Amino acid sequence: MTASPERRAAFRNAIEHFLKERLDEKLKGLADDNPKRIELIARHARDTWLANAARRVTWIQIATHTLKPIHPDARGTNLFRAPKELPAHREVGSHSLEQNFSSDVVGDAKALDVFKLLKLPVDGRPLLAWMQEGDADLIAALSDDADQAGEWLTAFTGITAPRSATPSSHTLAKQLYWLAGEDPADNSQYHLLAPLYSSTLAHAVFQTINEDRFGKAGKLARQARYAQRDHDTGYREYPDLAVQKFGGTKPQNISQLNSERGGNNYLLSSRPPKWKTHALKAPLFVDTVFPRLGKIAEVRNTVRILRDFLKSDPRPTMETRNRRDALLDRLIDELVDFAHPLQAALPAGWTRDTDCRLVEAERLWLDPGRAETDDETDTEFSAAWHRMDWPVEIGRRFGNWLNHELGQSLPLGDIEGRHWRDELLLHTAWAGRLHTPRVQGNAPTYIPVREAMQ
Numbered sequence: 001m002t003a004s005p006e007r008r009a010a011f012r013n014a015i016e017h018f019l020k021e022r023l024d025e026k027l028k029g030l031a032d033d034n035p036k037r038i039e040l041i042a043r044h045a046r047d048t049w050l051a052n053a054a055r056r057v058t059w060i061q062i063a064t065h066t067l068k069p070i071h072p073d074a075r076g077t078n079l080f081r082a083p084k085e086l087p088a089h090r091e092v093g094s095h096s097l098e099q100n101f102s103s104d105v106v107g108d109a110k111a112l113d114v115f116k117l118l119k120l121p122v123d124g125r126p127l128l129a130w131m132q133e134g135d136a137d138l139i140a141a142l143s144d145d146a147d148q149a150g151e152w153l154t155a156f157t158g159i160t161a162p163r164s165a166t167p168s169s170h171t172l173a174k175q176l177y178w179l180a181g182e183d184p185a186d187n188s189q190y191h192l193l194a195p196l197y198s199s200t201l202a203h204a205v206f207q208t209i210n211e212d213r214f215g216k217a218g219k220l221a222r223q224a225r226y227a228q229r230d231h232d233t234g235y236r237e238y239p240d241l242a243v244q245k246f247g248g249t250k251p252q253n254i255s256q257l258n259s260e261r262g263g264n265n266y267l268l269s270s271r272p273p274k275w276k277t278h279a280l281k282a283p284l285f286v287d288t289v290f291p292r293l294g295k296i297a298e299v300r301n302t303v304r305i306l307r308d309f310l311k312s313d314p315r316p317t318m319e320t321r322n323r324r325d326a327l328l329d330r331l332i333d334e335l336v337d338f339a340h341p342l343q344a345a346l347p348a349g350w351t352r353d354t355d356c357r358l359v360e361a362e363r364l365w366l367d368p369g370r371a372e373t374d375d376e377t378d379t380e381f382s383a384a385w386h387r388m389d390w391p392v393e394i395g396r397r398f399g400n401w402l403n404h405e406l407g408q409s410l411p412l413g414d415i416e417g418r419h420w421r422d423e424l425l426l427h428t429a430w431a432g433r434l435h436t437p438r439v440q441g442n443a444p445t446y447i448p449v450r451e452a453m454q
Contacts, residue, residue, distance in 0.1 A: 003136055003137060003140065004137055007123075007137040008137040008138075008140045008141045009141075010122055010123070011122055011127070011130070011137055011138045011141035011142075012046075012141040014120050014121075014122050014127070015046060015050075015117070015120070015127075015141065015142075016046055018116070018117055018120055019044050019046060019049055020044075022044060022113070023040060023041065023044040026040050026044075027040060027041075047143060050142060050143070050152055051152070053111075053113075053114045053117060053156075054151070054152045054155035054156065055155075056108075056110070056111040056114055057111065057114045057155050057156055057158065057159050058155070058158070059107050059108035059110070059111040060105050060106065060107035060108060060111045060112065060114065060115060060159060061078060061080075061105065061106055061107055061159060061160075061161075061162075061163055062080055062103045062104070062105055062115075062159050062160050063078035063079060063080050063103070063104050063105070063106050063199070063255075064079065064080050064081050064082070064094065064101070064103060064104065064198065064199065064200040065078065065079045065080075065081060065094070065196035065197065065198050065199065065200075066078045066104060066106050066196060066197050066199045066254075066255050067106075067170070067173060067196055067197070068106065068197075068246075068253075068254045068255065069197035069199065069202075069246050069254060069255075069258070069265075070172075070173050070174050070195065070196070070197055071170075071172040071173060071174075072246070072247065072253065072254065073172055074170040074172040074173045075170050076167075076168045076169045076170040076173055076194070077162075077163075077164065077167040077168050077169070078106045078163075078196070079167075079196060080103070080160060080162075081094070082099075082101070083095050083096070083097040083098070083099065083101055084099065093198070093201065094198045094200060094201045096201075097200060097201065097204055101200050101204065102200055102203045102204070102257060103200065104199040104200060104203070104255045104256055104257040104258075105159075105255060105256040105257075106254075106255045106256075109250075109252040109253055109259075112252060112256050112259070114156075114159075115159070115256055118131070118156060118159065122138075128156065128157070128159070131153055131156050131157050132157055132160075134153070139153055169194040173194055174194070174195050175192055175193065175194050175195075176192075176193050176195070177190040177191070177192055177193075178190060178191045178192075178193050199255055199257050199258065200257070202257075202261075202265050202266075203257045203260075203261065205266055206261050206264065206265065206266055209238060209241070209266050212235065212236040212237075212238070213238070217233055217235075218235040218236070221233050221234055221235040222235055222372075223372050225348075225369075226348035226368075226369030226370075226372050226373060227348060227369075227372070227373050227374060228347055228348065238266075238268065238269075239269060239340075240269035240271065240429075241266060241267070241268065241269065241432065242266070242267040242269070242428075243264050243265065243266060243267070244264075244265045244266075244267055245263045245264065245265075246258050246263050246265060247259075247263045248263070251263030274337065280341050280342070280345050280346065282342070282346055282350050282353065282356070283342070283356075283358065283366075284353060284355040284356055284357070285355055285357060286357060286358070287357050287358060287359055288358065288359060288362060288397065288401075289338075289342075289358065289362060289366065290397065290398070290401040292338075293334070293335060293338050293401075294401070294405055296334060296338065298330075298334055299331065299334050299338075302327055302330045302331050302334070303331070303402075303405045303406065305327060306324070306327040306328070306331075306406065307405075307406050307407060307410070309323060309324065309327070310324070310406065310410055311410060325423070328420065328423050329427065331402070332423065332424055332427045332429060332430060333429050335398065335424070335430075336429045336430055336433050339365065339366060339433075340433065342366045342367075343365075343366055343367070343368055343369075346367070347369075348367065348369025348370050348372070348373055349367065349369070349370045349373055349375065349378065350367055350370075351363040351366070351367040351370060352370070352377070352378075359397075360384065360390070361390040361393035361394055361397065362394070362397070363381075364381070364384055364385045364390040365390060365391075365394050368385065370382070370385075371385035371386065391425060391434060392421075392425065394424075395420075395421035395422070395424045395425045396417070396421050398420060398421060398424050399416075399417035399418060399419070399420035399421035399424075400417055402417075402420045403416060403417050403420070
């Protein structure tokens with residue numbers, strides 16, 4: 001390819017713009033006469049920064065399957081396997097990904113900025129791809145010294161090389177024996193496997209679910225459903241979605257993609273569906289739905305177990321607290337499952353019915369679609385829903401209901417009621433189910449529950 005001054009300039013401009021953005025961020029808040037400014041400016045000069053980056057790139061490795069999600073302190077082999085290199089199976093797996101999959105980076109978090117440089121897009125491709133092809137214009141853009149540019153190119157492209165010729169596992173990693181033969185009694189017929197976490201697959205799942213939950217297309221389709229209008233597309237929901245956190249407050253210590261996900265990794269529910277064979281009826285002619293909740297067999301049984309447990313006057317130990325909270329978790333899960341059909345299956349605005357006598361907080365809770373309709377009569381309803389005062393009131397009513405269900409024979413009062421309320425408001429299932437309509441409805445990120453729980 002003939003050398004192109006324009007392409008060389010495009011590569012160099014991309015690199016220098018990247019460095020300027022990093023420098024500007026670090027200079028924020030520093031006075032003009034602060035000695036640290038001079039040091040930072042010098043460190044972010046192109047030649048200086050690239051020389052340092054070429055040294056630090058050996059601290060990290062590109063991978064698709066990583067070890068640290070198995071255990072954060074495990075040390076061992078991370079693998080890079082493009083989807084096309086993997087055996088094809090009928091089941092969904094890493095082999096199912098398209099060729100534009102996201103590669104991950106593992107190693108020292110202090111060198112992740114080097115990978116960000118290598119991902120810089122120029123002419124629709126990352127710098128690393130151009131480096132791997134030995135693009136002459138990119139090499140010239142790295143440094144005016146051809147020998148120096150060649151050394152840096154070798155260092156940067158080495159990020160794809162395995163860190164060790166011999167794969168290794170670790171005592172903190174998971175290992176399992178896999179029967180490769182026919183005789184389970186013959187130890188020689190087992191292979192010892194060391195599972196790795198497919199970070200690229202987890203990232204693809206995370207991006208897909210987030211787009212389905214929070215993307216514009218899904219939001220418009222949900223609004224159309226709430227308003228009972230036709231729409232060009234449908235939308236996807238993920239009931240009982242769970243989140244597994246990797247890395248705690250420092251997700252970057254696990255990997256780069258884990259950091260981009262904020263440490264969040266989705267787990268799809270594997271529970272069988274709860275089939276409803278009877279027609280769903282709106283709770284009309286009543287001022288609260290909690291008695292209806294109490295008629296559910298699982299709720300009655302759990303309340304009975306909790307009542308009997310508290311009546312036994314258990315010792316105030318951690319075991320007692322865990323037992324009580326486990327029963328309370330079951331009740332809250334039932335409450336969330338009870339509310340969901342009313343929220344999702346009944347038409348938006350069903351609480352406008354003149355026979356609906358529910359208190360305002362329960363109307364706001366059970367008819368979220370009404371807050372998103374274009375009906376002018378729902379302006380006040382929508383404003384009240386978006387203020388997000390009603391979750392605290394639902395928590396209070398839940399606490400009062402549970403105190404009543406546990407009966408007069410137990411010494412329960414306001415303190416216990418507040419505890420039941422607090423547990424509901426902070427419960428993962430409640431908060432998770434509330435999060436989706438709140439984001440879809442552009443409600444405030446902050447919900448004023450903490451003050452009420454003091």
